[in-house]
Amino acid sequence: MAELKKEPVDATPNVSAVETVDVATEAEAVAAIDAPVSQGEPILQVRNLVKHFPLTQGILFKKQIGAVKAVDGISFDLYAGETLGIVGESGCGKSTVAKLLMTLERATAGEVFYKGQDITKLSGRALKAVRRNIQMVFQDPYTSLNPRMTVGDIIGETFEIHPEVAPKGDRRRRVQDLLDVVGLNPEYINRYPHQFSGGQRQRIGIARGLALNPEIIICDEPVSALDVSVQAQVINLMEKLQDEFNLSYVFIAHDLSIVRHISDRVGVMYLGKMAEIGTDTQIYDHPTHPYTQALLSAVPVPDPSAREGRDRIILTGDVPSPANPPSGCRFRTRCWKAEERCATEEPLLAIPERFVAGSTPATHESACHFAEERDVVHAA
Amino acid sequence: MLLEVRDLHVEFHTREGVAKAVNGVNYSVAEGETLAVLGESGSGKSVTAQAIMGILDMPPGKIAGGEILFKDQDLLKLKPEERRRIRGQEMAMIFQDALSSLNPVLTVGQQLGEMFVVHRGMSRKDARTKAVELMDRVRIPAAKERVGQYPHQFSGGMRQRIMIAMAMALEPSLIIADEPTTALDVTVQAQVMELLAELQRELNTGLILITHDLGVVADVADKIAVMYAGRIVETAPVHDIYKAPAHPYTKGLLQSIPRLDQKGRELYAIKGLPPNLTRIPPGCAFNPRCPMARDVCRSDVPPLYEVDERRRSACHFWKETLDAR
Numbered sequence: 001m002a003e004l005k006k007e008p009v010d011a012t013p014n015v016s017a018v019e020t021v022d023v024a025t026e027a028e029a030v031a032a033i034d035a036p037v038s039q040g041e042p043i044l045q046v047r048n049l050v051k052h053f054p055l056t057q058g059i060l061f062k063k064q065i066g067a068v069k070a071v072d073g074i075s076f077d078l079y080a081g082e083t084l085g086i087v088g089e090s091g092c093g094k095s096t097v098a099k100l101l102m103t104l105e106r107a108t109a110g111e112v113f114y115k116g117q118d119i120t121k122l123s124g125r126a127l128k129a130v131r132r133n134i135q136m137v138f139q140d141p142y143t144s145l146n147p148r149m150t151v152g153d154i155i156g157e158t159f160e161i162h163p164e165v166a167p168k169g170d171r172r173r174r175v176q177d178l179l180d181v182v183g184l185n186p187e188y189i190n191r192y193p194h195q196f197s198g199g200q201r202q203r204i205g206i207a208r209g210l211a212l213n214p215e216i217i218i219c220d221e222p223v224s225a226l227d228v229s230v231q232a233q234v235i236n237l238m239e240k241l242q243d244e245f246n247l248s249y250v251f252i253a254h255d256l257s258i259v260r261h262i263s264d265r266v267g268v269m270y271l272g273k274m275a276e277i278g279t280d281t282q283i284y285d286h287p288t289h290p291y292t293q294a295l296l297s298a299v300p301v302p303d304p305s306a307r308e309g310r311d312r313i314i315l316t317g318d319v320p321s322p323a324n325p326p327s328g329c330r331f332r333t334r335c336w337k338a339e340e341r342c343a344t345e346e347p348l349l350a351i352p353e354r355f356v357a358g359s360t361p362a363t364h365e366s367a368c369h370f371a372e373e374r375d376v377v378h379a380a
Numbered sequence: 381m382l383l384e385v386r387d388l389h390v391e392f393h394t395r396e397g398v399a400k401a402v403n404g405v406n407y408s409v410a411e412g413e414t415l416a417v418l419g420e421s422g423s424g425k426s427v428t429a430q431a432i433m434g435i436l437d438m439p440p441g442k443i444a445g446g447e448i449l450f451k452d453q454d455l456l457k458l459k460p461e462e463r464r465r466i467r468g469q470e471m472a473m474i475f476q477d478a479l480s481s482l483n484p485v486l487t488v489g490q491q492l493g494e495m496f497v498v499h500r501g502m503s504r505k506d507a508r509t510k511a512v513e514l515m516d517r518v519r520i521p522a523a524k525e526r527v528g529q530y531p532h533q534f535s536g537g538m539r540q541r542i543m544i545a546m547a548m549a550l551e552p553s554l555i556i557a558d559e560p561t562t563a564l565d566v567t568v569q570a571q572v573m574e575l576l577a578e579l580q581r582e583l584n585t586g587l588i589l590i591t592h593d594l595g596v597v598a599d600v601a602d603k604i605a606v607m608y609a610g611r612i613v614e615t616a617p618v619h620d621i622y623k624a625p626a627h628p629y630t631k632g633l634l635q636s637i638p639r640l641d642q643k644g645r646e647l648y649a650i651k652g653l654p655p656n657l658t659r660i661p662p663g664c665a666f667n668p669r670c671p672m673a674r675d676v677c678r679s680d681v682p683p684l685y686e687v688d689e690r691r692r693s694a695c696h697f698w699k700e701t702l703d704a705r
Binding site for chain 1: 573593
């Protein structure tokens with residue numbers, strides 16, 4: 001079957017915008033972006049990132065009456081070759097973070113440094129180079145693949161936009177290689193998405209994410225739509241690919257067990273803020289923030305003998321609206337430790353004072369005035 | 381026994397052929413007992429539930445055989461009117477997606493009250509009072525004010541509480557909950573599951589919990605039926621199955637989920653995909669994916685072997701599965 005002929009309309013967007021940028025600095029930026037980063041160095045540094053979605057009233061004379069504070073000042077680092085898990089309930093802003101890192105949304109404030117370049121301020125050629133290096137795998141393998149395109153076109157389309165990665169004559173072979181890498185039969189190149197199962201479709205999504213040899217892949221709930229027995233296949237594939245291509249993952253999910261399994265470090269988000277961040281052992285075995293403790297204790301463990309032995313914290317109420325978050329600590333409305341101080345003084349994300357001196361697993365960043373270690377995962 | 385499903389067969393007639401969604405399922409639930417039906421999509425767990433409730437789409441669905449005994453009465457032999465009386469009053473269902481199972485143009489009060497108007501012949505006014513009572517009972521704050529609100533004005537957890545209130549309204553003796561917490565966040569899931577368990581204890585209701593989440597099952601179930609390709613492959617009391625599964629599929633499932641309380645090794649992945657229901661492999665349906673499969677598995681359908689008094693496994697080699705840990 002002949003490849004679908006498509007006009008490469010989007011191949012060179014914003015030509016005029018490119019010319020307005022100072023050529024020397026842009027070339028420098030591109031060079032910096034393409035430079036390699038050694039293992040263990042920070043590849044992405046997020047500083048005070050903010051995204052507010054305006055709430056407007058009126059049709060003709062729109063006026064802003066408020067804002068949904070989806071992401072409200074979060075900072076973290078992603079190191080080369082590691083997996084950073086981000087967990088939190090729906091509405092906590094974790095998917096908005098993914099979009100900001102992908103520059104699919106423009107940040108309201110704050111910076112995202114990729115190899116020293118602030119990607120929130122880049123445009124033109126430099127931005128395009130960043131986008132090639134940061135790719136995404138989406139949650140729903142049913143809606144994130146165009147049903148009218150063949151698998152070959154879906155994966156090959158990336159080369160239309162970034163032609164420098166693969167010359168025209170070579171693309172079909174490249175796509176077949178990619179299919180092979182993710183464990184699909186390369187002969188399936190002319191099939192359509194509906195001919196595949198959910199797990200196979202997610203493999204196609206992963207192949208598309210890999211096509212441009214990126215350094216970072218943002219995974220937004222990549223396995224939550226899949227059946228249990230298929231989830232394990234996809235997770236194992238992602239781990240294998242990480243080793244093979246030295247990828248860094250930002251792994252966003254609400255399933256805390258899967259996040260622990262795949263992550264080196266984990267950040268816990270609540271209402272647009274980072275509540276606690278640390279290594280997987282620090283967060284899961286030695287959590288100090290009450291929200292993390294409540295979240296972990298709510299996860300049912302597949303072991304009936306742990307039913308009685310575990311410390312269960314059942315939170316009351318729902319997550320407050322991000323358009324009108326509580327003052328001070330955002331978790332205080334559902335927290336059993338909340339005192340007056342929590343309403344007036346916002347706790348900062350830092351190593352709590354009482355743990356600074358020691359070097360126990362409790363010594364990690366936690367945004368709580370009354371941070372305290374509590375094991376909620378293991379049966380007593 | 382409150383409910384007994386015997387050798388149930390359900391087929392769907394599609395363009396691609398006959399899809400055998402349920403192939404001889406047997407299970408039972410006693411009063412106050414929680415049976416968890418565990419399976420992946422396409423295993424037939426929801427179709428069985430729909431057949432019990434009598435809400436299967438027919439056609440394309442067709443009950444091709446078997447009995448569903450509810451309080452010693454075969455539901456499949458009842459007239460539609462008699463079925464309707466039992467449904468809602470004696471057995472009720474909670475669905476996964478509360479937003480699409482509630483009517484968006486009626487207030488929650490109207491929908492809750494409707495139960496009492498239709499089944500108990502109450503006046504609208506009394507029904508509304510009842511609705512407020514129910515909302516209080518499932519701990520929806522400010523029930524009196526919120527009874528006149530529409531489903532979209534409630535959060536996901538609150539909507540699921542309304543579904544539970546609706547199911548519990550007429551104090552049925554059997555409740556079927558089909559993935560009741562799958563769409564909810566973990567903290568809300570914990571709240572909802574606790575509420576469900578509490579009401580169940582209070583009313584001594586039999587509960588069939590349909591889920592794919594091994595964690596939820598371990599938390600609430602008394603016994604488990606694991607389904608694969610329209611058959612039950614293993615049934616057992618909940619403690620036994622987690623300690624030592626007697627079917628390779630159950631074993632694979634348990635090994636393929638990561639644990640919260642320990643950093644895992646590489647996950648065990650069951651190879652391949654669940655079968656197409658129009659072309660279920662001969663012999664044991666799991667044989668193409670099974671690490672233990674031998675010739676007999678490809679030719680003979682395994683019956684449900686008796687492992688012990690309360691356990692059954694549909695594996696020719698259940699003994700070896702049990703021993704090889």
